[in-house]
Amino acid sequence: MGKAEFLTPKAIANRIKSKGLQKLRWYCQMCQKQCRDENGFKCHCMSESHQRQLLLASENPQQFMDYFSEEFRNEFLELLRRRFGTKRVHNNVIYNEYISHREHVHMNATMWETLTDFTKWLGREGYCKVDETPKGWYIQYIDRDPETICRQQELEKKKKQELDDEERNSKFIEELVRRGKEGKEEFKNLYVALKQCNCNRVIPVIFAFNLNKGQSASATAAPKSSTLGPSPLQTIASVKRKEPGHTSSDTKDKKKKSALDEIMEFEEQKKRSLRKDYWLHTGIVVKLITKKLGEKYYKKKAVIKDVQEKYTAIIKMIDSGDKLKVDQTHLETVIPAPGKKLLVVNGGYRGNEAVLDSINEKNFSATIIIESGPLQGRKVEGVQYEDISKLA
CATH class of the missing domain: 2.30.30.140 (SH3 type barrels.)
Incomplete structure (x- = not known):
C-alpha cells in the first residue's frame, strides 16, 4: 500500500498521531524512536539500525545507563526548580508533567526502576527533602544557587538592621516615658504637701514667687511660712532658683515640644553621624x-x-x-541627570534608592527625594556628591 498523499484524511490522521504520546513499552531509548503498536516495535527491533545501536551499547552498557540517568535527573530537577521552586509537591505531579514532553528520557533506560526509588535517591543525595505520607511521596527542592544564598543573606541582614533600629527607637521612647513619669511624681508629691497645709497661708507665698514682686513681698511672707513648715516652700524656691536665666518664651517652646519632636531630632542627629x-x-x-x-x-x-x-x-x-x-x-x-535614579552610598540614608531633584554646584551638594524604605517621599537637601551615585 502506498504512502498517503499530502493533506488527505489519512495523512492528516498520521501526523496527529505522531505528535501525541504513545505507549512507553513501544519506545526505544537507544534509537529514540516511538512505535505506535506492537507490530511496529517488533519490526524496529529487527531492523539493522537498531541492531547496530545494541552492539554499541553492549560494548559499555554502564556508560549509556549513566548518561541517560544523568539526563533524566537534570531535566527532572530543572522542571521542579523552574515550575514549583522550593514548594512541597507530590512526586507524581512532577513526573506526569515531565513525561508530557514527547522527547523526554524514559525511566526504563535509567538506573532507577520506579519513581519511588528515584524519589528516595534524591533524598539520600541531598537534592530534595522527601517525606512519605498516606497519599504518597512528597518532595521539596533545595535551592543551593550562590545568588539565591547571597540574596537570602542580604535579606536577613536587612531584617536584623531594621530590628536593631526598632529596638533603639523603643528604648528611646521608654526613656522619655520614664522621665515623664518621674516629673509627674515630683509634682504630685509637691501638690500633696501643699494640700495638707492651710490654703489661706500658701496662696500668698505662691503669688509672691510667681510675680517676682521683690524682697518686701517675700519678707512679709516669710513669717507666715515659718508656721507652715519649711518643706513645701523650700521645694518651690529651689525649683524657681534652678531656672533664673530662662524667659517665658523658652518655657513655652519647651512645652510645645512633644515626644515625637524629640524622636525626630534624635533620628536626624543619628543619621548625620552614620558615616563610614x-x-x-x-x-x-x-x-x-x-x-x-x-x-x-x-x-x-x-x-x-x-x-x-x-x-x-x-x-x-x-x-x-x-x-x-x-x-x-x-x-x-x-552624579546622574536630574530626575534619574541614584543610590545613597554613605551617610544616614545609606542603602536607600532616591531620585535626583536638583544640584547645587557652589556647595558641591545635591537635593534628593528618597524612594525606598520607611522614609519614602522625604526630600533631603545638602547631600554631598561623594554620598550618592548613579544606578546602573
Missing part, C-alpha cells in the same frame, strides 16, 4: 580616576558587579566590557 569610611555598593556606576591601569581606562565609567572586604570592587567597564579588580581609592561616584 567605605561606600562601595553593587549595581552603581562609578568612574576610574587612576592612570595606573593605563589611559584606556582613565576617566571611564564602569558598573560595580561585586564588593570584596568592603574596600575592593570588581567592576565591568561599560565601553569595553572588561572586568577589573580595583580599590575604593581609585574610584569616584557618578
